[in-house]
Amino acid sequence: MRLEGRNALVTGAAGGIGQALVARLQAEGAKVVAADLDPSASTADVKLAGDLRDPAYCEALPKQAEDALGQLDILVNNAGVMRRGAITEATDEDFALTMAINVEAPFRLCRAAIPLMAESGGGAIVNLSSCWGVHPGPAHPLYVMSKAAVASLTQCLGRDHAHQGIRVNAVCPNEVDTPMLRTGFTLRGLNPDTAIDDLNRTVPIGRIAQPEDIADVIVYLASDEARYICGALLEVNGGKPVG
Numbered sequence: 001m002r003l004e005g006r007n008a009l010v011t012g013a014a015g016g017i018g019q020a021l022v023a024r025l026q027a028e029g030a031k032v033v034a035a036d037l038d039p040s041a042s043t044a045d046v047k048l049a050g051d052l053r054d055p056a057y058c059e060a061l062p063k064q065a066e067d068a069l070g071q072l073d074i075l076v077n078n079a080g081v082m083r084r085g086a087i088t089e090a091t092d093e094d095f096a097l098t099m100a101i102n103v104e105a106p107f108r109l110c111r112a113a114i115p116l117m118a119e120s121g122g123g124a125i126v127n128l129s130s131c132w133g134v135h136p137g138p139a140h141p142l143y144v145m146s147k148a149a150v151a152s153l154t155q156c157l158g159r160d161h162a163h164q165g166i167r168v169n170a171v172c173p174n175e176v177d178t179p180m181l182r183t184g185f186t187l188r189g190l191n192p193d194t195a196i197d198d199l200n201r202t203v204p205i206g207r208i209a210q211p212e213d214i215a216d217v218i219v220y221l222a223s224d225e226a227r228y229i230c231g232a233l234l235e236v237n238g239g240k241p242v243g
Contacts, residue, residue, distance in 0.1 A: 003028040003222065010044070011052060017214050048065075052101050053097070077110070083098055086139060102147065102149075103153075117164070117165075130174075134233055136148065151172070169229055169231065171234050172234060214236060
């Protein structure tokens, strides 16, 4: 029970990684507030529905989580979107959506959560970047630039707020077997099961990540076991480089 008595706010809590993460946090003793467009499928203790493209919703979430549970100890900026294709195919709508969810929402949530954590003596923030944000690959310009921004924000905040007892780190996965990944295959006319089997053969460890593989690392970074880790970008890729 590494997180007994602690309270966490998780965005994208109804997605593949989000649901696994909520379960892991609760198994470690934490109370969890789920934020999502539709958090009804989440097992979280408190559910706050809303759109992360709405600045007012983002900025209110940390205080609402604190009010609901008494204190905010952990923030996980897990929500994300992916738009694929060459930059010449990207629309203004694709750009606006990607930046709003992947960059602006974490910015607003961190800005609102840090003062609350500082006042209560500290906390942990875990952002979801990507191996693709650290080692940009082809044909995903919007995604890689947004995840690179999250990585840089994490490194900056990790340094800026360590003295307040607030540790800011990021998990950087490669491919994860989530509904978002499977939907992407379907949109490209591929069979998701076959496509994932093909991906599995490209990973040195033998398979792409399951949501629980990423959730476990997030929980580690949120726990006291990672008490000396600040501003880190932890790649969780099964040994597979971006390519």
